[in-house]
Amino acid sequence: MERPSWAPEGIDLNRPNAARMYDYALGGSHNFAVDREMVEKVEAMLPGSSLIAHANRAFLRRAVRFCVEAGIRQFLDVGSGIPTVGAVHEVAQAVAPQSRVVYVDVDPVAVAHGQALLRDNPSATAIAGDLRRPDEILADPRLVKLLDFGQPVAVLLIAILHFIPDDADPWAIVARLRERLVPGSYIVISHGTPEELPDEADSVGQLYRGTSTPLFLRSRSEIERLFTGFEIVEPGITWVTSWRPVPEDDDADRREILVGVGRRP
């Protein structure tokens, strides 16, 4: 297929990819036929699954607002995706205009769009980076210029860790990020789990094997271990729609994603 002008050179247009599938599920326009077909297949297998993306974004907004209200003015959003309405800088800067945000994604479409969107925003930037190499992310000069790790930072890992295989050791990766954070910092995680819907999770997992971003769903206790040494704030690790719900997020109850927010004591 022909490469549209917004798609950077070198990306695989023939294999579905999580960033663009997610963009389609959220009603965006930066996706290809292969991505849309895969979303429809997942939807047929797990009806209502496109709504998971909405519920997940709603959690992201609530968690960012929570962090800003707790005094956080710096955010590192890894696996940020293609920026859509309600992105972290919009939510944070609406409450605290001085908030600084660094978006990181491995997908060149997501990074290119983030950079275009943030061209006139001196307090936010988008960089290319791979969560499997956290030290490279933390050493990126554009990140170092914007974020001061001597002050509290909220690290957002929203719907990304289930794309990291066990052999890449997501627990060690998150530990590496956690150990750079000073007391009062936060880590925000949302992660797919097969706990409540094991058969559906198995079928969806098989579909994702055909994408460039296979899925590695994990149990509640495996997800809990990602917060080691941090205090999990109330109401604890919950389903995505149950974490500090607000009336304007009227997402129906979902049981595919567990979320939590941890604070460094």
Ligand SMILES: C[S@@+](CC[C@H](N)C(=O)[O-])C[C@H]1O[C@@H](n2cnc3c(N)ncnc32)[C@H](O)[C@@H]1O
């Ligand atoms: C499902 S989307 C979630 C987007 C956003 N965090 C949200 O919740 O709205 C997952 C994102 O993680 C990115 N991603 C997957 N593996 C990654 C990796 N190893 N390093 C950085 N980003 C990655 C994908 O490109 C995609 O944009």
